[in-house]
Amino acid sequence: MTAELVRGQNHPLPEVRLEVRVSAGKPIVAGATLSDEHGKVHGADWVAHPGAPTLPGLKVSRQAAADHRLAVDLDAIPQAVHRVSVLLALPSGVGGPVRFGTVAAPFLAVTGLDGTEVASYTITGLDSESAVVALELYRRQDAWKVRAVGQGYAGGLAELLTDQGLPEARQLAGSINEAVAQGLARSVAAPPPRTPDADRHRHAAAPAQGPDQTHGGTAPQGAPGNASPQQSPYGNSDPQGATSPYSAAAAQDPSSPYAAGPQGTRSDHGAGAQQGPAPTDPPAAATAGGGPINYTHPGRRTAAPPPTAPVAQPGQSAQPVAGDATGWSMEERLYNQVWGMFEDLARTTAAYRSAVDFADSRMEQELDTVLSDPRSRIGGQGDAARETARAKHTQLVDRAREAFDRDLTQLRAEADVVEPALPPAYARWDNPAWHAYRVPMEIPMALRLGDLHLPESENVRIPMLVRLPLERGLWIDSGYSESGHASLVDSGELRALALETAAALAARILAVHPPGEFSVHVIDPAGTGASALAPLVQTGVLAAPPAAGAAGVADVLARLTQRVDLVQMAVRGGAPDALPPGIDVSEQLLIVNDFPHGFDDRAVTQLRYLADEGPAVGVHLMMVADRQDAAAYGPLLDPLWRSLLRLTPVPDDHLADPWVGHAWTYEPALVPPGSQVLQHVLTQVATARRSWNR
Numbered sequence: 001m002t003a004e005l006v007r008g009q010n011h012p013l014p015e016v017r018l019e020v021r022v023s024a025g026k027p028i029v030a031g032a033t034l035s036d037e038h039g040k041v042h043g044a045d046w047v048a049h050p051g052a053p054t055l056p057g058l059k060v061s062r063q064a065a066a067d068h069r070l071a072v073d074l075d076a077i078p079q080a081v082h083r084v085s086v087l088l089a090l091p092s093g094v095g096g097p098v099r100f101g102t103v104a105a106p107f108l109a110v111t112g113l114d115g116t117e118v119a120s121y122t123i124t125g126l127d128s129e130s131a132v133v134a135l136e137l138y139r140r141q142d143a144w145k146v147r148a149v150g151q152g153y154a155g156g157l158a159e160l161l162t163d164q165g166l167p168e169a170r171q172l173a174g175s176i177n178e179a180v181a182q183g184l185a186r187s188v189a190a191p192p193p194r195t196p197d198a199d200r201h202r203h204a205a206a207p208a209q210g211p212d213q214t215h216g217g218t219a220p221q222g223a224p225g226n227a228s229p230q231q232s233p234y235g236n237s238d239p240q241g242a243t244s245p246y247s248a249a250a251a252q253d254p255s256s257p258y259a260a261g262p263q264g265t266r267s268d269h270g271a272g273a274q275q276g277p278a279p280t281d282p283p284a285a286a287t288a289g290g291g292p293i294n295y296t297h298p299g300r301r302t303a304a305p306p307p308t309a310p311v312a313q314p315g316q317s318a319q320p321v322a323g324d325a326t327g328w329s330m331e332e333r334l335y336n337q338v339w340g341m342f343e344d345l346a347r348t349t350a351a352y353r354s355a356v357d358f359a360d361s362r363m364e365q366e367l368d369t370v371l372s373d374p375r376s377r378i379g380g381q382g383d384a385a386r387e388t389a390r391a392k393h394t395q396l397v398d399r400a401r402e403a404f405d406r407d408l409t410q411l412r413a414e415a416d417v418v419e420p421a422l423p424p425a426y427a428r429w430d431n432p433a434w435h436a437y438r439v440p441m442e443i444p445m446a447l448r449l450g451d452l453h454l455p456e457s458e459n460v461r462i463p464m465l466v467r468l469p470l471e472r473g474l475w476i477d478s479g480y481s482e483s484g485h486a487s488l489v490d491s492g493e494l495r496a497l498a499l500e501t502a503a504a505l506a507a508r509i510l511a512v513h514p515p516g517e518f519s520v521h522v523i524d525p526a527g528t529g530a531s532a533l534a535p536l537v538q539t540g541v542l543a544a545p546p547a548a549g550a551a552g553v554a555d556v557l558a559r560l561t562q563r564v565d566l567v568q569m570a571v572r573g574g575a576p577d578a579l580p581p582g583i584d585v586s587e588q589l590l591i592v593n594d595f596p597h598g599f600d601d602r603a604v605t606q607l608r609y610l611a612d613e614g615p616a617v618g619v620h621l622m623m624v625a626d627r628q629d630a631a632a633y634g635p636l637l638d639p640l641w642r643s644l645l646r647l648t649p650v651p652d653d654h655l656a657d658p659w660v661g662h663a664w665t666y667e668p669a670l671v672p673p674g675s676q677v678l679q680h681v682l683t684q685v686a687t688a689r690r691s692w693n694r
Contacts, residue, residue: 002117005148006574011119013137013144016074019111020086020135023471025104027064029089029180033164037082041164044172051179058084064091064180072137074144083138089131089157092177100126100152108134110146113328121148129153131160320414322421331423335446335465341414342462348407349454350660355400363393411460425512426463429671437511437681439688443468444512449505449647452655452664464666469587470620473611475644476502479626497649499532501668502591502624504678509589510541511681515692519584522546522591523553525598539682541689553598557606560590560619564610567617587618595625611640
């Protein structure tokens, strides 16, 4: 069982090859120092940071991110090292928060390579500090332990490193902040010139976290991460600008962790780089020749690779293979591959748009030159110059479109291979994986919420994956929006579609969790959602019948609020097992239909509390509501809307990734009309739950 540490508490480490996973609400810098038996750091070469991410037995992220995975191989740590201190800091000078008191409390988990948590620690009580020693792994009588430290420094990295005994602390802190600032400010370049098929690799820009919400909130964790894309669909290669601690470079570096074994897990979800200014020369995608990109890039390699793609013949592109990504399992490789596809589509679309913008700008400049010369206005000279400018514009755009279409063809081929291979948690409802469904015994690493695509690539759909457990609640719009197709749907039908989307997502969440690991509650004050909720009610997978009326609303909210309070007190008191009998410790999902009808001021306050505090202790919120209706309660509810991940029951262009700034069209994961797959799956879930409860 996971040891939930409090400050100063320690716990033995049963394994030597570990990950330290860091989750935070905002991009942070992660690093580590090595020190001897006296706690002294001997120099800058004993510090792993974004500018120098690899030390013997240790690898950290190259960029600020909301989620990190630090790789540690304790057997590879030099004998002179007796302590590995994990450092966290807020980026300096990049417009973000300047102290930990203004961001969510960072959470760290020490896990084995299979993802099993050994120990976890939530750093609470920080205020003016901008850097913190979070954890330390230390030797004790030829064994290793982990200790929760949580020592903060208001003076930032410079003060922290000085306290670690580094004489050049201020210079090193400056170089770390400079490396992070350069990474966060890095523009997205067009893909490099194409090379012969035999030598072609996809040059992976660091992953971006995945779609953020332009209408409020942060990117989905993930994220394909965070997405999450985390957490993407999205946070890693999740498109994000962070480098995986298990990259191909680590596989080739004998001093890096896990150099002798398979390299790979998902990349870090960090703050995406903003797109730079328009180029002054034609982008490479518009001018370079050659065939399509080979989408097998170093970030997807492993030392023990998945099945090898057939060797491409001259003039042909390599055939894509499902699972062609880094990871310790096929599930993780597919997750990373989906994020890689998201990154590829984002980048090739950015290159195409940049090329078109360049062509437009160049034609305008040439036309301005023609019109500014009075001599060109006489006779046919001006007309000829204008025709030449337009011909150059057409040539540049056609060349860019040709390169873009080649990339889309390769991505479509990859999507056609990957989609049928996805496990149920990642698959569409029409995927055959659901027809062979069996109740799982393990929780998956991610969940599919829908699909994403861009206007230029309607037929290339990228699964929107978010990491589990959910770190944010969901808001499913039941009202009209400024974009998308909602305005074409009747208001009553839109509300029904919103609840149908919520029911399908709840069914998927229940289906991918082992029996007893997840419970779903529903608040339906007026009983208007009976039809959409029927599959959940009739199969008996809900924890209780949908709560109706003001009394039902108050009862459900009181019970879940009490659960959050009790679990929080138990965790903070260092006794997570000391809970009263009858408390359901499984993950909880509360679906609220037709909000704010049936809610008084007390109920609204409890709902806000669950949205803010619930995810940290396993209580998650899914709101089915119209923001305009919720606005009747005043501005206090606006933060609730912004704190949740907004989804829509119809296609809508409301998700944006911070990496290149695209507005992605989201489509919900709905059950095909007439399909019985939902009934089939929920029946098995209900049977497994009854057997588990006996």
